[in-house]
Amino acid sequence: MRxxxxxxxxxxxxxxSASAAEVRAGRxxxxxxxxxxxxxxxxGCSPAAAHPAAAAHAxxxxxxxxxxxxxxxSTLNYHxxxxxxxxxxxxxxTNEGDSVEVKTPRWSVLVTLTGxxxxxxxxxxxxxxxxxTWVVTMSRATGPVPVSAADFTSINDLSRVYRPxxxxxxxxxxxxxxxxxxxxxxxxxxxxxxxxxxxWAPNGRNIVAKWDFVVEND
Amino acid sequence: MTISGSGHRLLRVAAxxxxxxxxxxxxxxxxxxxxxxxxxxxxAVTITSTGLREGAIRHVWLIILExxxxxxxxxxxxxxxxxxxxxxxxxxxxxxxxxxxxSSMDNYLSLVSGQAPEEDTQxxxxxxxxxxxxxxxxxxxxxxxxxxxxxxxxxxxSQPSGANAPxxxxxxxxxxxxxxxxxxxxxxxxxxxxxxxxLGGAQTPGSxxxxxxxxxxxxDGACGGPGSAANNPTTDPTDMVGDYPPGVTTFTxxxxxxxxxxxxxxxxxFESLTGQVNASGPNTPPLNEPASGGTNCDAxxxxxxxxxxxxxxxxxxxxxxxxxxxxxxxxNCSDAHDAVCHGNNLSGxxxxxxxxxYSSSIPYDPESTxxxxxxxxxxxxxxxxxxxxxxxxxxxxxxxxxxxxxxxxEGFPAFTYTGNSFNNANDYGPxxxxxxxxxxxxxxxxxxxxxxxxxxxxxxxxxxSTLGTNAQGDQxxxxxxxxxxxxxxxxxxxxxxxxxxxxxxxxxxxxxxxNSPGARTDTVTGGxxxxxxxxxxxxxxxxxxEVTGTNIPANSFVGxxxxxxxxxxTTNTGLATTGSxxxxxxxxxxxxxxxxxxxxxxxxxxxxxDLAPGQTPDPLFNATxxxxxxxxxxxxxxxxxxxxxxxxxxxxxxxxxxxxxxDLFNVRAGHDWTRLQAGTVSGGLDGKGHLGYxxxxxxxxxxxxxxxxxxxxxxxxxRYGLDAFTVAVPQPLWPRIxxxxxxxxxxxxxxxxxxxxxxxxxxxxxxR
Numbered sequence: 001m002r003x004x005x006x007x008x009x010x011x012x013x014x015x016x017s018a019s020a021a022e023v024r025a026g027r028x029x030x031x032x033x034x035x036x037x038x039x040x041x042x043x044g045c046s047p048a049a050a051h052p053a054a055a056a057h058a059x060x061x062x063x064x065x066x067x068x069x070x071x072x073x074s075t076l077n078y079h080x081x082x083x084x085x086x087x088x089x090x091x092x093x094t095n096e097g098d099s100v101e102v103k104t105p106r107w108s109v110l111v112t113l114t115g116x117x118x119x120x121x122x123x124x125x126x127x128x129x130x131x132x133t134w135v136v137t138m139s140r141a142t143g144p145v146p147v148s149a150a151d152f153t154s155i156n157d158l159s160r161v162y163r164p165x166x167x168x169x170x171x172x173x174x175x176x177x178x179x180x181x182x183x184x185x186x187x188x189x190x191x192x193x194x195x196x197x198x199x200w201a202p203n204g205r206n207i208v209a210k211w212d213f214v215v216e217n218d
Numbered sequence: 219m220t221i222s223g224s225g226h227r228l229l230r231v232a233a234x235x236x237x238x239x240x241x242x243x244x245x246x247x248x249x250x251x252x253x254x255x256x257x258x259x260x261x262a263v264t265i266t267s268t269g270l271r272e273g274a275i276r277h278v279w280l281i282i283l284e285x286x287x288x289x290x291x292x293x294x295x296x297x298x299x300x301x302x303x304x305x306x307x308x309x310x311x312x313x314x315x316x317x318x319x320x321s322s323m324d325n326y327l328s329l330v331s332g333q334a335p336e337e338d339t340q341x342x343x344x345x346x347x348x349x350x351x352x353x354x355x356x357x358x359x360x361x362x363x364x365x366x367x368x369x370x371x372x373x374x375x376s377q378p379s380g381a382n383a384p385x386x387x388x389x390x391x392x393x394x395x396x397x398x399x400x401x402x403x404x405x406x407x408x409x410x411x412x413x414x415x416x417l418g419g420a421q422t423p424g425s426x427x428x429x430x431x432x433x434x435x436x437x438d439g440a441c442g443g444p445g446s447a448a449n450n451p452t453t454d455p456t457d458m459v460g461d462y463p464p465g466v467t468t469f470t471x472x473x474x475x476x477x478x479x480x481x482x483x484x485x486x487x488f489e490s491l492t493g494q495v496n497a498s499g500p501n502t503p504p505l506n507e508p509a510s511g512g513t514n515c516d517a518x519x520x521x522x523x524x525x526x527x528x529x530x531x532x533x534x535x536x537x538x539x540x541x542x543x544x545x546x547x548x549x550n551c552s553d554a555h556d557a558v559c560h561g562n563n564l565s566g567x568x569x570x571x572x573x574x575x576y577s578s579s580i581p582y583d584p585e586s587t588x589x590x591x592x593x594x595x596x597x598x599x600x601x602x603x604x605x606x607x608x609x610x611x612x613x614x615x616x617x618x619x620x621x622x623x624x625x626x627x628e629g630f631p632a633f634t635y636t637g638n639s640f641n642n643a644n645d646y647g648p649x650x651x652x653x654x655x656x657x658x659x660x661x662x663x664x665x666x667x668x669x670x671x672x673x674x675x676x677x678x679x680x681x682x683s684t685l686g687t688n689a690q691g692d693q694x695x696x697x698x699x700x701x702x703x704x705x706x707x708x709x710x711x712x713x714x715x716x717x718x719x720x721x722x723x724x725x726x727x728x729x730x731x732x733n734s735p736g737a738r739t740d741t742v743t744g745g746x747x748x749x750x751x752x753x754x755x756x757x758x759x760x761x762x763x764e765v766t767g768t769n770i771p772a773n774s775f776v777g778x779x780x781x782x783x784x785x786x787x788t789t790n791t792g793l794a795t796t797g798s799x800x801x802x803x804x805x806x807x808x809x810x811x812x813x814x815x816x817x818x819x820x821x822x823x824x825x826x827x828d829l830a831p832g833q834t835p836d837p838l839f840n841a842t843x844x845x846x847x848x849x850x851x852x853x854x855x856x857x858x859x860x861x862x863x864x865x866x867x868x869x870x871x872x873x874x875x876x877x878x879x880x881d882l883f884n885v886r887a888g889h890d891w892t893r894l895q896a897g898t899v900s901g902g903l904d905g906k907g908h909l910g911y912x913x914x915x916x917x918x919x920x921x922x923x924x925x926x927x928x929x930x931x932x933x934x935x936x937r938y939g940l941d942a943f944t945v946a947v948p949q950p951l952w953p954r955i956x957x958x959x960x961x962x963x964x965x966x967x968x969x970x971x972x973x974x975x976x977x978x979x980x981x982x983x984x985x986r
Contacts, residue, residue, distance in 0.1 A: 031228065060828065064534060064613050064614070065612055065613075065614060065617075066612060067608070067611055067612055068611065068616065068617050068858065068931065068932065069931070069932070070858060070932065071308050071611065071856075071862065072307055072308065072862050072863070074307070075304045075307045075308050075862075076608075077608075095299070172242060200769040
C-alpha cells in the first residue's frame with residue numbers, strides 16, 4: 001500500500017514549483033513571453049522549440065505546485081498549536097492558553113498563561129470591571145529564571161496598564177526557577193472587561209511574551 | 219538602376235516587413251481569438267445572483283464538519299486556531315450561515331437535494347433504512363406553490379396531524395424521482411466525486427497498514443450505504459439498531475476500526491443515484507449516470523479519501539484528474555463530531571514543528587501514522603484541515619477557478635452542557651451569552667436565509683415537519699430543529715378521563731427532545747477544606763441541582779460549573795474534559811464538605827412551573843418555543859474570486875448553498891429535461907435549475923458579498939467556459955503566441971539575411 005502510494009504520488013512541494021504555478025495561472029505573462037521569444041530566437045525558431053515548454057507544462061501539471069500568490073503569506077505553513085519562541089528582540093504574541101518558549105542569552109523556559117478566571121458571571125448587574133485571575137506555569141528552565149509578579153503587566157484595549165499581584169493566601173513561587181523544576185502560580189488584578197494582553201518582561205524592562213485574552217463577566 | 223535597385227530593395231524590405239507584420243498581425247488575430255469565448259462553449263453570461271461569470275468557478279471542494287455553532291468555532295471560545303483564524307484570513311467568513319435542521323443527516327440531504335428534514339432523517343436514520351415512499355408521494359407535481367417537490371411520508375396519514383410520523387415510520391431514502399445536485403451535474407457534464415475518510419477501509423488503531431473493507435457489511439451498500447451489498451431500502455432495508463453483521467457494532471457512530479458513518483455521506487440515500495431494487499426483481503436504474511462514463515457509485519465517483527488510486531491527493535495531481543466538484547466527508551473523528559476519537563485523529567501526521575508531514579514515508583495518507591493522542595472535536599478537525607487544505611490550495615485545479623468551502627452541518631450550543639465536545643469547555647465557565655438553558659438551545663435551533671434581499675429568520679418546512687401548537691401554546695411537532703437540546707413535555711399514555719402523566723401534551727410528536735433528567739449519582743473527589751468538587755460528569759446545565767451524599771451538608775447545591783480542556787487523551791477511552799463545581803448553599807454561599815466525598819447524588823429535575831417534591835427546575839425545559847432550523851454554524855470560503863480576510867453578514871443556509879452550486883455550474887444548461895414527478899433534473903422546479911427549497915423565489919445564493927473579487931486573482935476572466943471533459947486544462951495561450959512570434963522572427967531573420975546576402979553579393983560585383 002505505502003510503496004504503491006510512493007510510486008503513484010510523487011512528492012513535489014518544493015518552492016521552485018511555485019513559479020511554475022504562477023506561470024500557469026498567468027501571473028507572469030510578460031516574463032513568459034520574453035523567455036519564449038529568447039528561446040525561440042536562440043533556437044533558430046525551430047517549430048520543435050515549442051515542445052520543451054509544452055512538455056514542461058504537462059510535466060508540472062502532474063504535480064502539486066506552490067501556493068497561489070493571493071493567499072496571505074502569513075497564513076501559510078502555519079501550525080496553530082506550535083509553541084512560539086519569544087526573545088528580547090522578538091517577543092511572542094499568542095493566545096492565553098498557549099505556551100511560549102522564552103529564550104534569553106542566559107536561559108530559556110517554557111511559559112504558559114491561562115485565564116483570566118472571573119467571578120460572578122452572568123449576574124443581573126455586570127460591573128464594568130472584575131477580578132481577574134491568571135495561572136502561569138513555567139517549566140523546562142535551562143538556567144536560573146527570575147520569577148516576580150512585578151514582571152507581569154496587563155494592558156487593555158484602552159491602553160490602561162494593570163499590575164497583577166500574587167493571589168493572597170496562595171503559596172508564593174520561588175524567586176528563582178531552577179532547572180528541572182516546574183512551578184505554577186496565580187496572578188490577580190481587577191481589570192475592565194474587554195480585550196486584554198498580559199505581558200512578561202523577566203528583566204523588568206523588555207517584554208518577551210504576550211498573551212491575548214478577553215475579560216468577560218456577562 | 220541604383221534607384222531601381224533601391225526600389226527593389228525597398229520593395230523587398232517592405233515585403234519582408236509585410237510578411238512579418240502579417241505574421242505579427244496573425245499573432246494579434248490568434249491572441250484575440252484566444253481571448254474570445256471558444257466557439258464550442260456557450261456564450262459567457264453573467265450570473266447576476268453570484269456576480270461571477272459562467273464558468274469562473276471550475277472546481278469546488280466542500281469539506282463538511284459536524285455540530286458546532288458559530289460562537290464555538292469562530293469567536294475564539296475554542297482552540298481551533300486554524301479554522302478560527304488562519305482560514306478566514308485566506309477567504310471570506312460567512313458569519314450567518316445556518317444549518318437547516320437537527321440532527322445531522324437531514325442537513326446533508328437538504329444540501330444536495332433541497333428536501334426538508336423529516337423525522338427519520340432528523341434522527342440520523344437510527345432505526346431502519348427503508349424507502350420514504352414511491353415517486354407518487356412526491357407532492358405538488360411540477361409546482362412551486364408551496365411544496366417545492368418535497369417528499370411526503372406516507373406514514374403521515376396515520377398521524378392525527380397528517381404530518382410528521384414518529385421515528386422509524388417515515389423511512390430514510392428517497393425514490394428515483396427525487397433528483398440531487400449530482401444528477402444535475404451528470405446532465406450538465408460536470409464531473410464530481412464523493413470522498414469519505416475511512417469509507418470501505420481504514421487503518422485500525424495501532425496499525426499503519428491500510429486494510430480494505432475493515433468491517434465487512436458496514437458500508438457495503440450502494441454508494442457507501444449502511445449494511446451489506448444485499449441491503450437496499452426497498453426490498454431489504456438495513457436494520458440500523460440490531461442484527462449487525464459480525465464485526466459491526468454500529469452503523470450510526472464510529473467504531474475503532476472504521477470511523478466512517480453513512481449518515482454524514484449523502485449519496486447512498488437517493489435512489490436517483492443508486493437506482494432501485496424493485497420488489498418484482500429487476501432494477502430501476504438511477505435517474506442518470508455520469509456523462510463521462512461509469513456509474514454514480516463506482517470508484518471514480520465514490521471513493522475513500524486516502525485511496526492511492528482514486529483518493530483526493532491522487533486526483534489533485536493534475537487538472538485533468540480533478541473533478542469539478544469534490545464532496546469531502548471526514549470521518550466521525552476528523553469532522554469534529556467525537557470529543558474522543560475511536561481511531562486515528564491524524565495527530566501523528568505532523569512534524570515536530572507542527573507542520574504536516576508530507577514526506578515519502580507518510581505518502582499522503584495521514585492515517586498511516588500512529589496518533590500521539592485521541593483528542594477529537596475541533597482539535598481533530600483542525601488537524602484534518604491543516605493536512606488537506608494546503609494540498610488543495612497547491613493543486614493546479616485550485617488555481618484555475620478553485621473554491622474551497624468549509625462548513626458545518628448544524629449548530630450546537632456553544633458551551634458544555636451535554637459533554638459531547640471538549641471544545642465547548644472553557645476555563646472560566648459559561649457566560650450569559652452562552653446560557654446553559656433553553657434559550658441557548660433555541661438559538662442553536664434557529665433558522666435563517668435571505669429572501670428578496672432581506673435577511674429573515676425563517677426557512678420553509680416541508681410536509682413532514684409541520685410547526686404547530688395546541689390551544690395552550692404547546693408545540694406539537696419538533697420542527698426542523700427537531701426539538702434538539704431541549705426538554706419537552708411527555709407523550710400521553712392516557713388522555714381520558716385524565717391525562718397520564720399529568721403533564722403530558724396530547725398529540726405531541728417529541729422528535730429529538732429530551733426528558734427532564736431524573737436523579738443522578740456521580741463518582742467525585744472532594745473533601746473538607748475546599749468547596750470545589752471534582753466531577754468529570756458535571757455539565758453546565760447541572761447548575762442549581764441539589765446535592766446529597768456522605769459529608770455533604772444539607773441544602774447544598776451545584777454552583778458554578780467548570781469544564782476545562784482540552785485534555786489530550788492518550789487512549790481512545792480517555793477523558794477529553796475534566797469538570798468540577800462549587801458546592802454552594804441555598805443562598806449561593808460556598809459550602810465545604812464535612813469530610814471526604816467520593817460519591818454524590820444530584821436531584822431530579824422537572825418542569826419549573828410544576829415541580830414535584832424533591833425536584834429542582836430543569837433549565838432546558840420549554841414547551842412553547844418552536845425549534846425552527848439548524849442554528850448558525852458559520853462557514854469559510856477560499857477562492858481566487860474571494861478577497862482574503864473578508865466577512866459577510868448576509869443570512870445563508872443549506873438551501874442557499876445548493877442554489878449557489880447550481881448557479882455556479884449552470885446546471886440548467888444540462889440536457890436532462892425529462893419530466894419527473896416534480897420538475898426536471900436540469901431545470902429543477904423553476905426552470906432555472908433549482909431543486910427543492912433551493913427553488914424558493916427570491917432565495918439569494920452566495921452573492922457579491924462572498925465572491926467579492928469577480929475578476930479573480932490570476933484568473934483568465936471569462937475565457938473558459940465550463941467543459942469538464944475537454945477543458946480540464948485550458949488551452950495555453952502563450953505557446954500559440956510564441957509560435958506566431960517565433961515564425962515572424964524567422965521570416966524577418968530570413969528576409970534580413972537575404973537582403974544582407976544581396977548587399978554582400980552586390981558589393982562583390984565589379985563596379986560598372
